[in-house]
Amino acid sequence: MAKILCIETSTSVCSVAYCEDGDVVASKELFKVNSHASHLTLLIQELFQEANAPELTDIDAIAISSGPGSYTGLRIGVSTAKGLCYGLNKPLIAIDSLTILSYPVISQNSLSSDMPILFCPLMDARRMEVYTALFNPQLEKVEDVSAKIVDEDTFVSILESNKVVFFGNGAEKCREVINHPNAEFLNDCHPLAKHIGALAEEKFAQGQFEDVAYFEPFYLKDFVATTPKKKVI
Numbered sequence: 001m002a003k004i005l006c007i008e009t010s011t012s013v014c015s016v017a018y019c020e021d022g023d024v025v026a027s028k029e030l031f032k033v034n035s036h037a038s039h040l041t042l043l044i045q046e047l048f049q050e051a052n053a054p055e056l057t058d059i060d061a062i063a064i065s066s067g068p069g070s071y072t073g074l075r076i077g078v079s080t081a082k083g084l085c086y087g088l089n090k091p092l093i094a095i096d097s098l099t100i101l102s103y104p105v106i107s108q109n110s111l112s113s114d115m116p117i118l119f120c121p122l123m124d125a126r127r128m129e130v131y132t133a134l135f136n137p138q139l140e141k142v143e144d145v146s147a148k149i150v151d152e153d154t155f156v157s158i159l160e161s162n163k164v165v166f167f168g169n170g171a172e173k174c175r176e177v178i179n180h181p182n183a184e185f186l187n188d189c190h191p192l193a194k195h196i197g198a199l200a201e202e203k204f205a206q207g208q209f210e211d212v213a214y215f216e217p218f219y220l221k222d223f224v225a226t227t228p229k230k231k232v233i
């Protein structure tokens with residue numbers, strides 16, 4: 001039975017969870033923008049102080065969301081996870097953020113349709129751009145992760161022959177432009193650490209660990225720094 005600390009920081013939500021044998025023992029979530037740098041380590045500390053959990057030194061692995069998502073959030077989450085892995089001498093497990101986002105939606109799916117159903121996580125990438133992929137009901141990717149600019153034609157060919165469920169923090173802004181009878185939208189879906197446990201347990205059992213020294217988040221597109229219009233002296 002693996003004892004795994006799970007960390008998810010790919011969006012504005014900062015969350016951690018302690019899982020045993022794929023089951024969630026305790027979790028903490030902070031729905032506050034720009035909270036990762038100041039709160040992530042505090043959440044981890046509180047998790048192990050308050051939860052029915054062992055000492056942090058007794059865990060078997062650390063699992064992290066690997067991206068895509070927020071550049072800053074991913075960087076903070078991964079650097080924290082790698083630091084803990086080095087300090088505790090524990091292996092690192094990486095799960096892609098869109099799979100984490102899709103896992104609870106698909107596992108709790110009770111939809112019925114006379115045509116195939118696909119699941120489409122949409123993660124906000126600013127403006128009308130999203131990070132997305134397509135999953136079947138077995139949580140298998142049928143279209144790999146990509147960045148798309150969403151307009152009324154983006155998913156037309158897929159929607160013609162499939163019922164597509166859209167969800168994630170990028171779904172709301174796409175709702176107005178995706179006007180197809182086969183499109184369904186779900187609200188309040190977030191990639192959370194408590195959804196990593198079962199996915200990480202499977203990788204732990206198979207020995208699928210990352211190289212802590214060289215692992216980097218999957219940013220998908222380069223971070224573009226902006227220059228302030230007004231200079232402050």
